[in-house]
Amino acid sequence: MSSLLALEDTFLAGLNNVERRKYVQKIKIVKHLYVKGAKTNADICGRFQISAPTSTAMLNELIAEGLVEKQGRGKSIGGRKPELYGLKDKSLFVLSIHMEKYKARLAIFDNNNSPVTGMQTFPIEVTQDLQAVDQVHEQAMRLIEVSGIDPQKLIGVGINMPGLVASKEGNNHTYLRVPGGAESLQQLLEHKFGKPVYIQNDVKSATLAEYRFGLAHGRRDVLVLSMDWGVGLGMILDGKLRSGASGFAGEFGHIPLVEDGRLCHCGKRGCLETVASGSALVRNAQEGIRAGENTLLQALSEPEIEQLEVEQVIRAAHDGDQFAINILAEVGLNLGKGIAILIQLFNPELIILGGEIAQAKPFVLPAIQQAITIYCMKQLRENTRIVVSELGRDAMILGSVATVMENVFETPLDLT
Amino acid sequence: MSSLLALEDTFLAGLNNVERRKYVQKIKIVKHLYVKGAKTNADICGRFQISAPTSTAMLNELIAEGLVEKQGRGKSIGGRKPELYGLKDKSLFVLSIHMEKYKARLAIFDNNNSPVTGMQTFPIEVTQDLQAVDQVHEQAMRLIEVSGIDPQKLIGVGINMPGLVASKEGNNHTYLRVPGGAESLQQLLEHKFGKPVYIQNDVKSATLAEYRFGLAHGRRDVLVLSMDWGVGLGMILDGKLRSGASGFAGEFGHIPLVEDGRLCHCGKRGCLETVASGSALVRNAQEGIRAGENTLLQALSEPEIEQLEVEQVIRAAHDGDQFAINILAEVGLNLGKGIAILIQLFNPELIILGGEIAQAKPFVLPAIQQAITIYCMKQLRENTRIVVSELGRDAMILGSVATVMENVFETPLDLT
DNA sequence: AAGCACTTTTCTAAAATTTTAACAAAAGAT
DNA sequence: ATCTTTTGTTAAAATTTTAGAAAAGTGCTT
The missing domain is CATH 3.30.420.40 (ATPase, nucleotide binding domain)
Incomplete structure (x- = not known):
């Protein structure tokens, strides 16, 4: 398995404890680098309570996988300057979609939250039925094609929408209602895109953007x-x-x-x-x-x-x-x-x-x-x-990027 | 170090990564057994993603430390009956104090949340000053003495009180105000008792009780x-x-x-x-x-x-x-x-x-x-x-037991 | 400005720990 | 009664850590 983010249900199940723990640890490191920016080996050792050799080994694996790169050397605090490890630009992409009642915006961002395409805006009408979903999907596929990114590197799609959104369940209870009994809106979108899709209420998404990139x-x-x-x-x-x-x-x-x-x-x-x-x-x-x-x-x-x-x-x-x-x-x-x-x-x-x-x-x-x-x-x-x-208006579109990152890097284990 | 719950700031600092991780893992197991009751080795392996031999080794250490005991065998699910590991009765104690405006109640509980003393009630008056604190401390010390428990096994004191309680800071901002600049109310109490003390607002404490023992x-x-x-x-x-x-x-x-x-x-x-x-x-x-x-x-x-x-x-x-x-x-x-x-x-x-x-x-x-x-x-x-x-009235006094357990078993690492 | 003492990082190999694999024991299913 | 499944040990294999040493800095002193 060359890519870290396999994200298939079957993938994790096929791992034994050691492999799974290592996988989780590597995801945690990637999330850490995503959230905090480039860090030193020592920082990662301290934060995750692992020894330097193990940490180095995992970082080297991540480098081999093309996700991480050495980004020069950090400041010395009285000794040898440490190597900085950071996420490689444009090694992963996220498709970010923001749906309002009468218009939609979309753009593709890379793993360092930089836009790699311009923002596309077009009119839609978000109603009870799924018509707007088809329009958005069509435009999105076109944007992916035009952008020229490797579709393999697109790790997920984040979609903001108004209404009562049950993210975990994967449905909007106000708009875009899927026919009863069938798959959820999220599943429907995942089948359309062939990628993990995360839907979120617009304001909650903006809140996440404020937390990751704004005053929060x-x-x-x-x-x-x-x-x-x-x-x-x-x-x-x-x-x-x-x-x-x-x-x-x-x-x-x-x-x-x-x-x-x-x-x-x-x-x-x-x-x-x-x-x-x-x-x-x-x-x-x-x-x-x-x-x-x-x-x-x-x-x-x-x-x-x-x-x-x-x-x-x-x-x-x-x-x-x-x-x-x-x-x-x-x-x-x-x-x-x-x-x-x-x-x-x-x-x-x-x-x-x-x-x-x-x-x-x-x-x-x-x-x-x-x-x-x-x-x-x-x-x-x-x-x-x-x-x-x-952040102003940017909060929304950045929010759905953050939503994808938040969920993609979520470790499968949560012990409380 | 024979006891698991050393709880001294200096203790954790003196451990290397391996020891610290093991210590944290053992605390997690104890908390798991406290919250969920007796469990099998397989359950612990699955939950904490460790192998059977390691898990057994840690459980054996906990048995040697006198905290855990084998409690018969569990149900078979198609094979050999598993050994059940649970917290040993009366191996740890908590002093629970509930202060209301005009009265206080106190009792000692063991690690399985069973009262080991009767409930003591006496009149106080909770005001701006610390007078009530001294009264409560005096009564509490008497109760500890009368109860006949080994003071070494008393792991902490939980105190409910009315008012705006800043638990982390360790102060009550409405009543029982400590003189400015000096130590916090919590520190003051810890010096008096010579044990970890946790203060909490009465309703928050009852909420924790509902979560651990009640309808929540x-x-x-x-x-x-x-x-x-x-x-x-x-x-x-x-x-x-x-x-x-x-x-x-x-x-x-x-x-x-x-x-x-x-x-x-x-x-x-x-x-x-x-x-x-x-x-x-x-x-x-x-x-x-x-x-x-x-x-x-x-x-x-x-x-x-x-x-x-x-x-x-x-x-x-x-x-x-x-x-x-x-x-x-x-x-x-x-x-x-x-x-x-x-x-x-x-x-x-x-x-x-x-x-x-x-x-x-x-x-x-x-x-x-x-x-x-x-x-x-x-x-x-x-x-x-x-x-x-x-739970009714019991929520309060059980709440401060839960508060102590919650904090004592809290792992020193929290990564978000 | 050079030298010296002290830190911190990085790397490697030995030591320690943990896991896997293998197997015997115990219990249920057929 | 036999077969299958699960548990509980033990020994070999794999992994991780510690310790030691070299490399690369900082900062103080002369």
Whole structure:
């Protein structure tokens, strides 16, 4: 077996204890190098509690397999300079797909998270049925072909999608429903692609990206909020992305926040999303415009009002529009009340705000902070920082790369 | 070194890789036997991916150290009957202490979680200062002496306490504050006892007990709610007790639930505790009695009303008192709204209700279920069962035993 | 600036440990 | 009663570690 990542169920079963342990150890080393970058032999010895000769032997095997290479020498700390071992560029590839309701983006990345193709964007419509899946698959196969990469080196496909995604089960419970009794959406995709496929909820995926490449890096308890049309939540708790029993954890947008509130599209009343989301912001703006509020947005025609976008309201605020600033602050206050609940329950060290709302930082952040001061206990509030994502839009597409890496390098043994 | 659990910082440092790995492996085996009960050699080989001779050798060492014994033979699955290896009764002891605001309970348990002393209860007052600590220590030392156990075999002390407990840091941020700059409360106690001491918040401790010995056993995502005077929350997520960045996660009682609500003792307004707790129940009862509601509780004199206990209201409900039933249902509805938030955020498979409220199950559970139906998304609601604790009051004292075992057997390496 | 003492890395071979293989004993299945 | 399966030992084989030595640095002293 020349490749480390055989990933076939039959492969592991055919190994004895020694071979399996070595395989697991090598995967752990590769994941370590992926997550932490190039490292010295000594570092690997220390981290995995193995001796230098064994560690060297395994690294040499990984070099022979073409996954690892020596990348110069590290800094001396008072002795001979150590050899640095790192993942070889372009030795593995991941196909990353991000599906939104009305468009999809895809790109291929290598094992050092560098894009090897440009980003492709095309329109789709994510509905209950599987039509969008076929479109995406077709485009993806074309991208793989055009990219010129060795298909053998493509180790997996990561797909973000909206809705209630049960990653482990491999199904989306909101959209893209597979016919009952048959294989899961994940299995269906794996057959189509002939590769391991991992599906994940969009916000959870972005959360993983923040953890690996963004402001959450190196932290152990972080919440990531994504506010666009709706509001989503992803959570890193004790250094891992947590998804709850069925994979649906983080349905923050639909917690009850307002007593006898407005009807939410989910069918319930007074959900957080009815007062703290892009759709709530736009609704408030539309109502204000129609009620004759003094605002720059009055310049819009009735059909333009109907088609109003979150971005336009934020732009108006940046242009000094007091009405837009007010409704953004109101959304911030409501969101802040929700965030206060999160802080009380999760005690995170950091909360990262992402999505469209990031553009409105100067208008919503003070309101959020104010709400937190009102609704949070001092000891909890003081230990939580709130920041705006630095990854921005990239979080999503990088997230599905991270999702693949996370799962591909997952060791088959988990003892608790 | 004859004992497995040396637990001195200097001990591990003095080991080389091989010795350390073996030590870790043996601890893992002991923890496995503790958590799962007696097991066969083959089971241990499979679980830890080691060969039969190595496994046998380690078990023999553990037998020699007096921790493990052969406990008869297991069932055959088509061949020779396997030898069962289990933890020897009374080979290790844990001192378990449960501190409430006005009383403390303590008892000594052995490594099979059997009490080896009766439960001792005595009055204390947990305040900002350390007075209660001295009282508890004194009583504890007396209990150890009276019990007649070999002090060498006492491996640790577990202490539950109310308040914001930062277990890792070793301090309580609400009560029992140590003078600034000095050692932590945990270190102070370790010096007093001359043993490893683990402090934990009472509800988190009970949660661990539910996980090890109660209805949460074998499940991976469980929330435990404890409702007495206040409301507390403990969470098992992905098979581990999670406490957030500073250890304060689970402050469920003080999430904002009511807009412009009543003033809470924490200083904020509209906290869940103001409408869904023992204190809210008693307050509602008192107000109703004084307003002349038609209830059995009218029989109480004014000083008795002032001293009203949760238990009395629940008893009245059991006696068919409609007023008591109504206010319990109201509390249930509010609690249910809070639980709906928890389900949306955590997606637990199980929620265990504990504390005094367990006694009022027939009156609050329907109301809770009703609130969940209103405020939860179908997909989340359907995957969550809500039950009442079967451990009851024992959860607390067993919890601090589990806390000690959890930490004592924790391997020093944790690679993520 | 050169030299010396001390570290750290890297490599190799002997020593120690762990595993596999082989086999006897024990139990169930036919 | 015989055959198959599983367990529990023991001895040979394989693997991993330790120890020792050389190589390659750093940093202090003169």
